[in-house]
Amino acid sequence: MGEVDPAFIQDPEHRPKLSATEVEGIPLIDLSLINSPHSVTDPRAFEGLVAEIGNACKDWGFFQVINHGVLLEKRQRIEAAARKFFALPLEEKRKIRRDEGNVLGYYDTEHTKNVRDWKEVFDFTVEEPTLVPASPDPEDTEETEWYNQWPEYPPELRPNSLTRNACEEYAREVENLALKLMGLIALGLGLPKDRFNSYFKNQTSFLRLNHYPPCPSPQLALGVGRHKDGGALTVLAQDDVGGLEVKRKTDGVWIRVKPTPNAFIINVGDVIQVWSNERYESVEHRAMVNSEKERFSIPYFLNPAHYTQVKPLEELINEQNPAKYKPYCWGKFITHRKLSNFKKLNTENIQISHFKISE
Ligand SMILES: O=C(O)CCC(=O)C(=O)O
Ligand SMILES: [Fe+2]
DSSP: OOOOOGGGOOOGGGOOOTTOOOBOOSOEEEOGGGSOTTSOOOHHHHHHHHHHHHHHHHHTSEEEEESOOOOHHHHHHHHHHHHHHHTSOHHHHGGGBOOSSOOOEEESOOEETTEEOSOEEEEEESSSSEEEESOSOTTOOOEEEEOOOOOSSSGGGSOOSSSOOHHHHHHHHHHHHHHHHHHHHHHHTTSOTTTTGGGGTTBOOEEEEEEEOOOSOTTTOOSEEEEOOOSSEEEEEEOSSOOEEEEOTTTOOEEEBOOOTTOEEEEEOHHHHHHTTTSSOOOOEEEOOOSSOOEEEEEEEEOOBTTOEEOOOGGGOOSSSOOOBOOEEHHHHHHHHHHHTTSOOSSOOOOGGGGBOOO
16 A cells, blocks of 8 residues: 555544445435426426425435436547546646636646545636636725636647537536526526526636545545535536545435446535525545546536625525525625635635524
8 A cells, every 4th residue: 555645634533434335315306397498387286396306315315317418429528528628738728727827727736624635627617708707805896807727738728719629528517507407407496497597697616526546445534525615506427436525414424436437526605605695515525545446527517606695585485494694795605715725724614504594
């Protein structure tokens, strides 16, 4: 067994159990009903689907979807491009390294909860440019723009004025799925299907290519440490290696998510937790690594416009069920998170619990 740098070593209580058995825990949901344009949808079957998604959000905060309508060839194209990109020499990848000035691009020293992750990533945005606040300072009203940094190689990732590159093409596909799911989630909360649409007009959504190289001490380190996703909804493509673990709500036990070919893993983020006034919760998850196989995953983080004041929806609160959160500005939240990636903080990063109204 080899040695790993102490920066990667998790505290004993957060280390993964390598022997954990894979269980088919999180619900698997078939979306063919909303993806077959020629069939007349049976309203009862549709209500059943809405309820299934609502229950999965409530009980797990996580589910997998199949027959989701995302073209397999687009997914395969970005997956192949990710493999080629991460196989490049480090100095080549570092040419598009992200920094405080440009938060998008390649990065290999990310920390989660102040412990270094055993991974390298490449981030890119969906709307280019993406408008965000210039700083997390609440008094500062200045805005700035995020631009993508594309590598020279592989050619599928090079910018092209005629066609979209592999990342841009894939982003449009998963965006479509994410927005359809938001419609079904709205219905499940008793809201109109389009209730969330306006929040995503000037979205700050972004995608990440994750590469987890083999690790000599997988029992000490994590590919990504325990965390909750800060945005609205995450649509994750993982390969067949496996390693994602979800903290089961009922008993806090870490459950391994068994890879299902071509499925997507969906999870509720902090923003939905607040919008729904905790009817749905953003659940902790982490990714294990292993000593033999490298692993790839691609999350799409669906995020609202930066000026969104995130707060429990009026329709979901009343005297018996008062708002559990104070409003907070999404753009300030995300810029705070992004900035802390470059400064090792001695304190906990910004969390929605900081806006929680004490009971
Ligand atoms: O790679 C995975 O399975 C999970 C990645 C993840 O949770 C994230 O990037 O937020
Ligand atoms: Fe995550």
